[in-house]
Amino acid sequence: MTKNLTVYFSAEGNxxxxxxxxxxxxxxxVFEIRPEIPYTKSDINWKNPLxxxxxxxxxxxxxxxxxxxxxxxxxxxxxxxxxxxxxGAPNIINSFMQQxxxxxxxxxxFATSGGSDIGKTVGKLRPYVKGDCRIxxxxxxxxxxxxxxxxxGIVKD
Ligand SMILES: Cc1cc2nc3c(=O)[nH]c(=O)nc-3n(C[C@H](O)[C@H](O)[C@H](O)COP(=O)(O)O)c2cc1C
Numbered sequence: 531m532t533k534n535l536t537v538y539f540s541a542e543g544n545x546x547x548x549x550x551x552x553x554x555x556x557x558x559x560v561f562e563i564r565p566e567i568p569y570t571k572s573d574i575n576w577k578n579p580l581x582x583x584x585x586x587x588x589x590x591x592x593x594x595x596x597x598x599x600x601x602x603x604x605x606x607x608x609x610x611x612x613x614x615x616x617x618g619a620p621n622i623i624n625s626f627m628q629q630x631x632x633x634x635x636x637x638x639x640f641a642t643s644g645g646s647d648i649g650k651t652v653g654k655l656r657p658y659v660k661g662d663c664r665i666x667x668x669x670x671x672x673x674x675x676x677x678x679x680x681x682x683g684i685v686k687d
């Protein structure tokens with residue numbers, strides 16, 4: 531039996547809701563990627579040049595994460611979810627990816643956004659992913675979009 535894992539970061543709840551549907555459809559265990567210091571509303575106000583999210587982005591900051599995935603090596607397929615921030619994955623996803631050895635794993639990225647597509651997200655994230663592994667899918671889901679077909683294609687591959 532192969533084991534599936536769904537991990538996600540969500541600042542405002544959209545990706546959390548999508549992650550739940552993907553985890554249910556794939557029979558995944560779930561890990562929420564939470565920053566050690568939670569984001570407040572003003573922290574994620576990207577319209578303020580001095581807000582935390584803008585400082586982290588510009589400073590290419592590593593984001594300390596609360597806890598870690600138990601038994602990470604036992605999973606074959608890992609769904610990794612996040613909101614699109616600045617046309618890519620948030621820095622906390624870079625930090626998360628860097629913490630693990632991805633050798634032998636199949637990675638499927640999923641995201642929510644305010645309208646941006648997946649764009650160059652995969653290429654930007656790839657340098658942070660250690661080990662011989664494959665990113666087999668990457669998709670931004672519209673609000674309420676069905677996940678079952680996408681998940682079925684990944685799980686049965
Ligand atoms: C700091 C920040 C940057 C964002 N950058 C983008 C972007 O480049 N393109 C886009 O379509 N939406 C962008 N958004 C909107 C989020 O991707 C969107 O609201 C997402 O669904 C939020 O997910 P969450 O509720 O799981 O946090 C940004 C939001 C924040 C807070």
